[in-house]
Amino acid sequence: SQKIEQNSEALNIQEGKTATLTCNYTNYSPAYLQWYRQDPGRGPVFLLLIRENEKEKRKERLKVTFDTTLKQSLFHITASQPADSATYLCALHRDDKIIFGKGTRLHILP
Amino acid sequence: EPEVTQTPSHQVTQMGQEVILRCVPISNHLYFYWYRQILGQKVEFLVSFYNNEISEKSEIFDDQFSVERPDGSNFTLKIRSTKLEDSAMYFCASSEGIGQGGDTQYFGPGTRLTVL
Numbered sequence: 352s353q354k355i356e357q358n359s360e361a362l363n364i365q366e367g368k369t370a371t372l373t374c375n376y377t378n379y380s381p382a383y384l385q386w387y388r389q390d391p392g393r394g395p396v397f398l399l400l401i402r403e404n405e406k407e408k409r410k411e412r413l414k415v416t417f418d419t420t421l422k423q424s425l426f427h428i429t430a431s432q433p434a435d436s437a438t439y440l441c442a443l444h445r446d447d448k449i450i451f452g453k454g455t456r457l458h459i460l461p
Numbered sequence: 462e463p464e465v466t467q468t469p470s471h472q473v474t475q476m477g478q479e480v481i482l483r484c485v486p487i488s489n490h491l492y493f494y495w496y497r498q499i500l501g502q503k504v505e506f507l508v509s510f511y512n513n514e515i516s517e518k519s520e521i522f523d524d525q526f527s528v529e530r531p532d533g534s535n536f537t538l539k540i541r542s543t544k545l546e547d548s549a550m551y552f553c554a555s556s557e558g559i560g561q562g563g564d565t566q567y568f569g570p571g572t573r574l575t576v577l
Contacts, residue, residue, distance in 0.1 A: 385565075394465075394552045394568030395504060440504065448494075448517050449566065453503040 353378050355452035357441055363458045364431050372426040372455045374441030380419045381443040386426050389438045389454065431459045463487045465569035467553050473575045474543055482538045482572045484553030491558035493536045494566060495528065497549040510536065543576045
């Protein structure tokens with residue numbers, strides 16, 4: 352079955368620096384990979400989607416890469432701010448369902 | 462901005478009781494989903510629903526679970542006989558209609574289910 356691993360449970364980054372989160376998956380390569388943000392007690396909020404034929408996607412301070420050879424996606428937040436502190440979820444799509452990773456709790460330290 | 466709404470925000474029930482969790486998806490969306498998240502664990506897919514029928518379901522979604530779109534706006538998840546391990550946050554989501562992961566899923570705020 353498909354498995355998703357996000358590199359660490361928690362990550363502390365100094366404000367202003369770039370935060371990089373990793374998502375690795377096993378088995379088949381999904382057609383799409385998404386990143387979500389989840390705040391405590393709230394539902395996931397969609398951030399970015401990248402397709403298997405795309406190497407990189409950007410949105411404001413966010414950048415996602417997708418390497419189907421390494422079976423890995425990297426999620427970058429540049430010029431990080433304390434408000435970026437949250438749990439970030441990697442999600443793979445197959446058919447009509449999403450498989451989520453456990454998430455990485457990101458803390459941006461002022 | 463349109464959003465997915467869920468009621469109630471918190472449901473407490475006794476083991477063995479039936480519960481119905483309610484969701485109002487975004488009005489022009491065609492795909493609907495239920496997920497659950499046990500405290501401290503990852504978000505898990507339960508079921509997707511399109512064109513008035515289940516399009517996919519996970520191993521978690523056994524005979525105790527059912528979904529329904531009783532009218533043009535509501536989407537419900539019923540748990541027939543709740544177990545302690547059903548305690549979790551339940552999220553509803555909807556998407557425009559590409560499905561297959563090609564479009565964005567919008568999540569509701571969740572219903573926290575506590576089974577005593």
